[in-house]
Amino acid sequence: MARQHPDWKPDLLRMHREEIGLTLEEAGEKLRDIADRHGLNIAANFQTIWGHEKGTVYPGPHYRRGYCRLYRRNEAQLGFRRALPGEDAPVESALAPASAERKLPDQPHAVRQALSSIREGTADVDIEALRNRVIDAWTRRSTGGNIDGPSVVLVGGFAGSGKSEFAKFLGSLTGWPILDKDSLTRPLVDQLLIALGGEAHDRSSELYREKVRPLEYRCLMEAAWDNVDCGISTILDAPFVSEFSQAEWMQRFHNRCRSKRVSVATIWVECDSDSMREYIEFRGAARDAWKMEAWEEYLSTLNLDMRPQGPHFVVDNRLGAAVALVDEARDVLSGGGL
Template sequence: MHREEIGLTLEDAGEKLREIAERHGFNIAANFQTIWGHEKGSVYPGPHYRRAYCRLYRRNEAQLGFRKALPGEDASVESVLAPASVKRKLPDQLDIVRRALSSIREGTDDVDSEALCTRVIDAWSRRTTGSSTDGPVVVLVGGFAGSGKSEFAKFLGGLTNWPILDKDSLTRPLVDQLLVALGGVAHDRSSELYREEVRPFEYRCLMEAAWDNLDCGISTILDAPFISEFSQPDWMQRFQNRCRSKRVSVATIWVECDPESMREYIEFRGAARDTWKMEAWDEYISGLDLNMRPQGPHFVVDNRLGAAVALVDEARDVLSGGGL
């Protein structure tokens, strides 16, 4: 219905979806046979296809019928009738950035989500001038595997131009070789050997790299699960104290997600380090505290059913000038 109302053939839709995929880094082929299968309902689209359809038709997943709506989420589907020759006006960039950042809410009473969003927007606004009067900020983005934390961290990095330190990108090759050298298996992230002998050094490398940036006055975003760290009041307090001594602001963000969406994301990315999770999913998910929140001041991003990432996609599209 949406495709025909804006005057697109299957081939046209495929071309537009491929343009969106290139702009956002989605992994889709978008040929007309696949699109037709999605429209008939014989094939259910994967995560990247769904995100691309949302950008193409300017609707969220609930409005397109891919999932139920979250509480308070708009799931109405009004007509999108418009001549194919008429280019739809993109939303205001500042408004769409604010909308995407609205996914961040206070997880505790002693943090201010509006202040954090203002800081991010100010950094985005100053990117071309390079002027800044604030000290550096360190943003810790944590969450369970497949929660969408990396997508959200990348969005914040793209807005602010703050460098992102991703734990896996920074340490994975060394961690895999260390596991093998210790008699373990590369890509293992579930054994006692990994947890006791390797993981502490993995996070130490991440944090040392962050301090190098912060000591130079460079705001930095850290992307890692942080499950053990966020659970320890002592660790969180020491980190806060060290940042305070260096006049560094701290924003701790927990990205929450539902188990079904996490499983889909993990299965879709097909990373070797997730093999055990997929083979023993029930055991893995039963070991997670899905009600976990970081100790101390923190923010929460609600990415259940991929809602927050969908807003991020929308904002990226508008900022890039993307349209049909």
């Protein structure tokens, strides 16, 4: 296990647990509470936590997110991985000053910290305008106000990149409905593939790409236009790999939004291949079976340096860094504590 995670320092988990005076059983109880708040798949007991602290079992993605919330640290500070550029480095000691850092920040600060994951992907976008629009929607929603002028936010990225988590966070802040491609079309897509002589969970064949995928995205976009025509801002959650790669598609989309006086934001969630594989394996979806069976072949089809054509923003979720900030903001907004 250590060879697979050379930067892992499991002793830091025990150090932080003991610093705040938790037993293994108490830590498990708090992790289960955190799982309930964040929708995480955690069934923590003292044996599991002991295994994590002794270094015999590397925690899965939901456990790592739970530990980050419990100890108010990021994954690098808890010794799970190396720090990203600009990210706080691992905490080697847990002395008294660290306790103050675990105090929940005020809500606007936490929201802005989570939104700081979004950065300019091209020079012709206004990052502050997007952040302020999201914060304004959150503020008005929390005080019962209304927002004039709809927005469309496209959140795209490769499978397992964390795009759905980020889209859900934006939706929870703004109250804007989320149209998830899979939730919206999966039952129909599965049956259509079968009717055409394919397999229900196929997402890699020419049959899917040529006959089914265009209809899948058409359904998603038509549902979005229905919302926009009613003045309802909408967040779209889908890979958008082919669409974002086509300058013509992007231009047509922007033109249509402009004709409807709709503001638009295109967000690309980037992630490293190891983290994507871990999340895909963790969710265990039938549609991902081929990816897992032929990971290197699948990975060879991805351009990890890809960026959308035209104006866009980028969320850096390498090693789960952006999702960790989202979890922090959710805790602050819900008043969750230790």
